[in-house]
Amino acid sequence: MKELRDRILRDGRNLGNGILKVDSFLNHQIDPALMDACGRTLASRFAHVRATRVLTAEISGIAPALNTARHLGLPLVYARRERPVTMPDQVLLTVAPSHTKRRTAELIVSPEYLSAADRVLIIDDFLATGQTILGLARLAEAAGATVVGIGAVIEKVFEGGRQHLAVLGVPVESLAAIEDMSDGRIVIA
């Protein structure tokens, strides 16, 4: 996706240790038009999987997943990191190491909004090690649902997440694949 690629090369910052700062358009400030274009593209790539729900993780997955869900005409569920008072006592919960926060975080979904009848499209901002996405897939499976696709805005190819997701046997799409961030570079496939 050229628009995204150009934006990463122009406004992304390589902070070292594989950390890509995209706070100016994706992770703190959001460019709504760019996110709309990302959502439209992800929706078109997954139009064939016949998803019934889109699933993401708070916080930074919400913007791309919401736009993808809107273009597909599907509801979006975002996994919470903490159980709010509005959630039932019995929840779907898993833990996943957070790739930027250097600690383990909970992912919590209410069984009210994921069922065995669901075909789940997982969308996140980053595909890095794949651990958050694997956690979301475990939540879907715990609900008896079927994961039918995985999409990310930015993939860090060098972190190997795509190989970890292969066990799921579903299509994996990213809109910008970063192959190398060594020596301060940002190399997009």
Added chain:
Amino acid sequence: MKELRDRILRDGRNLGNGILKVDSFLNHQIDPALMDACGRTLASRFAHVRATRVLTAEISGIAPALNTARHLGLPLVYARRERPVTMPDQVLLTVAPSHTKRRTAELIVSPEYLSAADRVLIIDDFLATGQTILGLARLAEAAGATVVGIGAVIEKVFEGGRQHLAVLGVPVESLAAIEDMSDGRIVIA
């Protein structure tokens, strides 16, 4: 906004103590089409304030604020609850009591994305006591920016937030004003 009002009356749950559960379309599962309609309506109500940025608080403010920002053609900044590793050491930070979590939470914005030249439209999911929105206004003022409007999807009139916001002297709009939640009821103006 009739579509929203009907949805609250149909799917909202009064959990007591003034807690309105809207997890099926706003706070955990999101209805993208409804959020798009909310964003379009808020954008039209604030078209005249000539905002340059939309500001919200993570997490549940993101969906309505993102749609509002998209319809206005403006960037969205969401205040973080924790400082991520990508943020500079020097940040704009305030604390505000969280209305549903019964504790104080930090609101953090990078000065990279709010400046003295900004005219800030604050959008959130709920206007309850107004404390989160006042916190966002303090962040905008700390950046030297001007707050030009405040919009919320759902207002809990009985919590008095609108009076607390009066000191800001800007237009305050909500799309559904809940006047009474006593005795298990949900009464919308």
